[in-house]
Amino acid sequence: MMAAGTPDLTADTTPDLVTEMFGRLTSSMAALTNRILGADRSVEAVLLLNERMIDIADLAMAEMGKVTPSPRPIACQTGCSHCCRLPEPLTDVPTVIGLSYGLMASLDIDHYRRVHARLANAPRPGCPLLEADRCILHAARPLVCRAFNAYDIGNCARGLFIDGARGTGIELGDLWPMGICAALQDGLAQGLKALGLDAHQVRLAPALHRIVQQRDAVSRWLAGEPVFADLISQQGE
Numbered sequence: 001m002m003a004a005g006t007p008d009l010t011a012d013t014t015p016d017l018v019t020e021m022f023g024r025l026t027s028s029m030a031a032l033t034n035r036i037l038g039a040d041r042s043v044e045a046v047l048l049l050n051e052r053m054i055d056i057a058d059l060a061m062a063e064m065g066k067v068t069p070s071p072r073p074i075a076c077q078t079g080c081s082h083c084c085r086l087p088e089p090l091t092d093v094p095t096v097i098g099l100s101y102g103l104m105a106s107l108d109i110d111h112y113r114r115v116h117a118r119l120a121n122a123p124r125p126g127c128p129l130l131e132a133d134r135c136i137l138h139a140a141r142p143l144v145c146r147a148f149n150a151y152d153i154g155n156c157a158r159g160l161f162i163d164g165a166r167g168t169g170i171e172l173g174d175l176w177p178m179g180i181c182a183a184l185q186d187g188l189a190q191g192l193k194a195l196g197l198d199a200h201q202v203r204l205a206p207a208l209h210r211i212v213q214q215r216d217a218v219s220r221w222l223a224g225e226p227v228f229a230d231l232i233s234q235q236g237e
């Protein structure tokens with residue numbers, strides 16, 4: 001899936017306003033990260049930070065959708081999962097920690113073991129959290145998954161995203177959600193760095209697997225160790 005990076009949305013909107021809006025999102029997210037993890041360097045604080053980040057992302061996308069509606073209907077619908085069959089998403093470590101605890105909290109033991117068997121077999125095409133064309137942790141899915149959208153399911157089904165990711169012309173939908181999520185990711189990274197925490201975006205499956213395999217991985221990351229820094233790309237392992 002796409003990596004973080006604020007897309008150019010200035011074509012049809014006042015550039016200064018766009019820059020200011022994204023800047024505010026970024027600085028607010030950085031300040032929120034600093035406030036929550038600066039006061040309490042714990043798993044509970046990470047989960048709270050994730051909740052707040054998701055709330056802000058969903059609210060900002062909903063409000064932006066009212067002010068600047070998508071120029072074409074968005075084709076995404078429940079059960080459509082071609083985008084989840086791309087190479088697994090890159091995401092931030094707090095989100096990986098949240099997903100890890102989400103798996104423990106929401107799955108029975110047999111289901112949990114099946115998911116972790118898939119994690120152990122990474123790298124693989126597609127996301128290990130996809131089952132029967134559904135995301136098993138949809139409410140806690142990464143920002144990049146919340147933002148990704150398309151105008152044409154057919155293009156997704158034909159794999160144009162995959163070709164596009166290789167540089168032959170990507171077919172995307174509305175860019176505003178992606179800009180909002182990229183701005184929030186930038187702010188999160190700034191906040192984490194200011195606290196001396198590793199702010200790399202990491203590959204979802206091996207990062208989740210590492211948390212299962214290394215019981216102290218989360219506490220070491222919270223102490224400032226770059227526990228996941230080798231998982232930043234397909235070539236990272």
Ligand code: SF4
Nearest residue numbers: 076080082083150156
């Ligand atoms: S981005 Fe494409 S594959 Fe993913 S939900 Fe939307 S239409 Fe379906």
Ligand code: SF4
Nearest residue numbers: 084127129130135145
């Ligand atoms: S985390 Fe969920 S929404 Fe994101 S790629 Fe995986 S299955 Fe799809």
